[in-house]
Amino acid sequence: MNALSSKEVLRPRAGGPKKWAEQRVIKILPYFFSILRCVKPVWNVAGVTLTSRYDHVREVFATDSKFGVMYKPKLDIIMGGEPFFLGTDDLLQHQYDTAAICKVILPGDLPHLAADVELRAEQIIKMSKGQIEIVNDLTRQVSFDFLATYLGISPPSNGDLRVWATRLFEFQFADGGNDKALRAEVDEIAPALRAHIDAIITLRKQNKGDDDVLARCLTLQSKNEPGFSDVQIRTALMGMMVGGPPQPPMVLPQAMEQLLRRPQILAEAQAAARDNDNEKLRRYVLEAMRFDPLGPGLWRVALADVTLARGTPHEVTIKAGSQVLAAFASAMMDPRRVSNPKTFNPDRPASDYMHFGYGLHACFGRYINLATLHLMLKPLLKQPGLRRAPGADGKLSKNGPFAERLVVRYD
Secondary structure (H helix, E strand, C coil): CCCCCCCCCCCCCCCHHHHHHHHHHHHHHHHHHHHHHHHCCEEEECCEEEECCHHHHHHHHHCCCCEECCCHHHHHHHHCCCCCHHHCCCHHHHHHHHHHHCCCCCHHHHHHHHHHHHHHHHHHHHHCCCEEEHHHHHHHHHHHHHHHHHHCCCCCCCCCHHHHHHHHHHHHHCCCCCCHHHHHHHHHHHHHHHHHHHHHHHHHHHCCCCCCHHHHHHHHHHCCCCCCCHHHHHHHHHHHHHHCCCCHHHHHHHHHHHHHCCHHHHHHHHHHHHCCCHHHHHHHHHHHHHHCCCCCCEEEEECCCEEECCCCCCCEEECCCCEEEECHHHHCCCCCCCCCCCCCCCCCCHHHCCCCCCHHHCCCCHHHHHHHHHHHHHHHHCCCCCEECCHHHHCCEEECCEEEECEEECC
């Protein structure tokens, strides 16, 4: 099937030994990093440095002048060569670009977005008649619908935004092996998404319509505000669409799986949902995410020779150009900084969590995530008799780094 018209959000994976090996690697990674935390927390091997302790991971994230991102080459392919703040390590340029976006994505939007997400999830649960598949039918649907509406991106006539954004997300963040088949799809999808957003911008200039992010961009453009040319607007909207909605259907089913493994904790989370205690529910979801976060870590590149863990027995000098994995999943399980990390504790301090990173490249959408993630699950958690579906459907399955399927039932 043509990549543009595909309805399969996740690409098919190889079966047999390759699939078995992939699943085994994912399963043993927590044990591997627990060993590294003890014996070699900063391990430089074959020109790649793995960091596994809380202090060292945070040092990598926080030292933006020495550890840069590796996103630009693939971002250039996605964005058609137009710069996007995610790909720059230039502090002033990053601040300039994000300041423009902060004029149209406002803190005052968060209550409305939260209410919208909860309502959308509630409507889906009402239609589900006692059983729902969480990945595609709940979290992916809500995530894409609410954010596309907020940004002002209508569905394309020649494809599916869920497919397009997820393919581009995979290419940007999860394609360590430079998959040729995926690159071929990206070469079709990226220009199509750029053209689609360009067409929306042209149409909306004639009628700005609702108060969404695009309408705000066009209002500022009409006032000759810098940072809001057509191309800059398109690049910003595209970056938000590619980087945002693919993530909740990855982390929320994984969080739900962690709750289902702990009946007492699940009951407590359900009580918070039924009591409309959104702050308490958010803490339960964030803690569940700690046990199976978005990925094992984020890659950085040393911009100059840099010494990590200076003054400790684990001090290592990393050469300029070397890649560094800041393993935040491991850091959130480090008993040196996280009290009783194997215990589920929803009352942890915010400093125990690294879900959204630190420093210059902390997740731009973190405040939207904090306001909405738990509310995608809230209407489901309110349901009585919430339980796994029988058999394989009731156990979380993954497709590479992506949650693929998890079915639950309720009375």
